[in-house]
């Protein structure tokens with residue numbers, strides 16, 4: 138389509154040029170012939186030549202005008218096309234929401250039957266839900282109200298599979314497939330508007346790293362929703378960020394909710410802290426985001442909140458959790474009432490994801506393990522031995538963008554794979570590549586800010602070559 142439109146402009150301009158040539162080519166020839174006349178005739182001819190030059194100027198003017206008209210027509214056509222496309226997307230979104238509501242009502246009926254049966258799990262595997270929809274078929278309201286306290290949803294399969302180099306390269310290719318092309322036809326915002334919820338008096342770096350990473354990966358706009366006293370500090374780090382000092386205001390949830398229709402994904406937790414009021418507000422924002430069907434990445438103190446109230450996110454298929462080792466064991470113990478088995482990380486990850494309703498989980502560490510309860514992807518892309526604070530924030534901000542892109546691209550672009558798994562693999566590889574590059578330059582003195590500066594080249598190296 139894009140090439141077609143480019144060709145249309147080129148052909149239009151070329152046609153105008155050919156018309157111009159056919160119409161006025163003779164004039165050029167006459168002018169060239171006149172340059173060989175004798176001096177006696179030259180005066181008379183000079184005025185003729187001036188006349189010819191004037192005509193040439195006019196012709197040029199006319200030609201330029203024609204070109205500008207053609208270009209203007211093209212852009213008008215393009216604008217109309219984009220408007221139609223926007224309307225089509227809106228209609229599609231409305232249809233999707235309607236379906237969600239209908240199916241949600243059905244699920245609410247099923248859920249109430251399940252809770253009446255007190256955690257009944259059918260013994261026949263074929264009776265268990267094995268359907269992956271990455272979020273089309275849920276009413277998030279009904280899920281949060283009916284699934285508390287958490288129900289452990291058992292699955293009939295557990296794939297303990299690591300991946301060969303060829304398979305890793307295939308996943309890289311899937312990441313490349315979901316990256317939107319850069320074209321001159323898009324307007325600001327189309328490649329991603331990401332919201333980061335976090336940032337309080339103690340922690341201003343974490344939301345900054347997440348938000349700036351989102352921009353450097355390729356989002357167009359990055360919003361930070363933080364407390365009042367963190368806002369000026371975060372703004373002073375970067376003029377690129379849009380900072381809302383609302384998180385400790387009594388109206389915090391409504392203030393953020395007003396922005397949600399304009400956001401493509403939210404990252405909840407970097408630098409949020411554990412103040413009760415802020416956690417309560419984060420909870421409200423998660424609930425509102427679920428209603429809107431927005432992909433939610435939950436990290437850091439957002440995971441602390443989830444460990445206290447797993448039902449808040451359980452069963453929401455557009456959520457991605459990014460726990461480090463400590464955060465993972467908190468979640469695992471909260472959901473499975475058992476300590477993590479250090480001899481079976483894959484199994485624990487699968488069980489936790491399944492217990493949470495097949496959410497995507499990125500268990501960060503020496504090797505990042507990524508699972509949706511069915512598959513485990515392993516990202517062991519070379520990083521470094523340097524473990525400075527803020528690397529997880531870079532990961533969650535990058536994932537905010539990639540999750541949006543992958544979700545938009547859908548399973549067709551990811552070869553039927555869960556798009557969130559692909560996005561998570563992309564974000565982990567990218568973070569580790571940044572770590573590797575920055576470490577080569579700075580060694581032990583490397584910090585998260587040095588990694589942020591590597592995002593552009595790391596991204597190109599991994600995904601655009």
Ligand SMILES: NC(=O)C1=CN([C@@H]2O[C@H](COP(=O)(O)OP(=O)(O)OC[C@H]3O[C@@H](n4cnc5c(N)ncnc54)[C@H](OP(=O)(O)O)[C@@H]3O)[C@@H](O)[C@H]2O)[C@@H](O)CC1
Pocket residue numbers: 339340341342343344406407408409410437438461462463464526527529530
């Ligand atoms: N510049 C900034 O503003 C930054 C702000 N940040 C923000 O800080 C907030 C709190 O985050 P957090 O990670 O410190 O809290 P939490 O998970 O309770 O860890 C506490 C203790 O758990 C342990 N531990 C941690 N990781 C582990 C591991 N992999 N493997 C094993 N153990 C591990 C370790 O215990 P220790 O080893 O010290 O005994 C650690 O001290 C949060 O909002 C975050 O976003 C950060 O993003 C950094 C940059």
Ligand SMILES: Nc1ncnc2c1ncn2[C@@H]1O[C@H](COP(=O)(O)OP(=O)(O)OP(=O)(O)O)[C@@H](O)[C@H]1O
Pocket residue numbers: 437460461462501502503504505520521522524525526527528529530531532565568569
């Ligand atoms: N031992 C390791 N070796 C190589 N890479 C690692 C290692 N541990 C973590 N990483 C990389 O760093 C990323 C961040 O993981 P980390 O455990 O530092 O998160 P975090 O503690 O949440 O970070 P933050 O300091 O931002 O809170 C991981 O996704 C992974 O790519």
